[in-house]
Amino acid sequence: MWKNELTKLLKVQYPIIQAPMAGGITTSELVAAVSNAGGLGMIGAGYMNPEQVLLQIKEVKQLTDKPFGVNLFVPSPFEVDKEKLQYTKTLLRPIIEELDAEVERELPNFEEEQHAFHKQLNILMEEKVPICSFTFGVPPINAIRKLKEKGIVLIGTATTVSEAILNEKSGMDAVVVQGSEAGGHRGTFHHENKNSLIGLMSFIPQAADHLMIPIIAAGGIMDGRGLMAAKCLGARGVQMGSAFLVCDESGAIQVYKEAILHATEDQIVLTKAFSGKMARGINNHFIEKMKYDEIRLPDYPIQNELTKAIRKKSATMGNPENMSLWSGQSPRLSKKMKASALIKSIISEVEGIRAKL
């Protein structure tokens, strides 16, 4: 009953993927719990250095013998806009001083990011990680060829139909269609504009009509209703972030989990304030403070580096007002539970919906 092109491709029991949320949320315990429960656990390795990636892959392997995946960020060239940098440093100084946060001196560098990306890829190949997904772009053709030679299943990310087609043409085995409902960073890589905020009700069927590879729907899906709806629209499975973020095994700090558990859908906003790249999360003081300065902030990843100390110190202090509280548009559906219980409840909900249709 659950078998389809996607479950066969990923070798999983259920077409439920735990989104590879970066920043310490996807602990080995979470990834393994999801995979052990019949879904696909994913390591959010976007911000990890190669050593950290290797360490966590080894850890996950200790906890499960089921398939799991790793997500990487595809680096894009960027330049440092000196004027924006200076403006934003001045803008952030009072917040940094108030929090007594420690700022790193070094700015990101594209060549170094590329170097680290290729090191990450080598680790994935050496470790024979079953599945690898990509965000913020399609990796170079040579990398794709090598990964596929090693039998690694590749998943891309798209925010428009044309991005989805680019992913299929590049050789991806499946594609995550990220709806406007999705929490965290927009995966847009073809053009970063408001036009790529397509709701899943529109995005899935339009993508399905243009693709051969299986579609994984992401954005606002937290239960069996969302999984069934995504399937009706033409997706073969779902990727869920916020739903797993509030689970017991997730590495999100308590204050972050509580923020999602108590939020309403109209408190979730889009902002560039934290990273310089559009992302969705719960509105707070920092977003409000930066609201009218968004066009003066440097692009990703510079802004991400500039706010790192603020986010870190704020998290240590347990103060949600200066943290990035990424969340999809369905916080009212969030429930504190174990990852395996979440998957079980989705499966039983689906049976109920199917019976009533």
Place this chain on the structure above:
Amino acid sequence: MWKNELTKLLKVQYPIIQAPMAGGITTSELVAAVSNAGGLGMIGAGYMNPEQVLLQIKEVKQLTDKPFGVNLFVPSPFEVDKEKLQYTKTLLRPIIEELDAEVERELPNFEEEQHAFHKQLNILMEEKVPICSFTFGVPPINAIRKLKEKGIVLIGTATTVSEAILNEKSGMDAVVVQGSEAGGHRGTFHHENKNSLIGLMSFIPQAADHLMIPIIAAGGIMDGRGLMAAKCLGARGVQMGSAFLVCDESGAIQVYKEAILHATEDQIVLTKAFSGKMARGINNHFIEKMKYDEIRLPDYPIQNELTKAIRKKSATMGNPENMSLWSGQSPRLSKKMKASALIKSIISEVEGIRAKL
């Protein structure tokens, strides 16, 4: 198989509502064709004067003995910002001159709008129109009581869960939850901000968990896949705009229909340029030209009046670049056909999906 709380309430065969698009799109032929095919045809009377409403109700009654509905705009108080008015008149002058468009001298007036609204309500009651829906707010409690006494079924519009709850509390019998995917004006009335752009995948289940009255999903739904997805998420039916707009019986001019039939989802944008109220449509020269002036434009309905001559003349000339080409986010799903054929194809698609789930 199709019977549910909504079809019983509306006394229709299928839970498919043709959205009450204003501005001459919902011809009596379209409304009657939808109702005769087992759905619910709706007259978009938002911009009509009372005489026009009466005339069309009588026309529709000649063409069908099935239930149909009328949609009205609930007027909200507004003031004229002299500075914005002057700025925008200057901004629009070159376009008006280029088109040789005829501008009306009189500006809208809240008291007159209220007066017309109550006249419209009286006509609906005298004509015993079976169903009445509202956009841009909840009507006054006295009006609701009188309409219900006459046995008229009332449908509200919401863009957040709290707006949906307000509708239920006011006595509405059903509520349209308008997802971010929806074309045309945002129905937001509680607070007009980006936070109310909730995708249906998130909006429907969160609303369903808080409402007793049936939910009608609107936004980006054009086929059986969308109808089934909406039902899985907790809606009892769907309201479709763009899908019926391109139908043969619709009053949209050919160049407008062609624009939707050839658009892609990433060409659909949100704009305040035409009316002063946020609305979704196909990007064009006018929207691009106004893009950086949006905060300097007067609010609805003033801006709507200021651009009326431009839109009208542009339509007469068959030039889509200065018209409001409202469309939802699924233009790739649009198909030129008869309204009855559209409904039939949805029904047969639904059977197919149900069989495969």
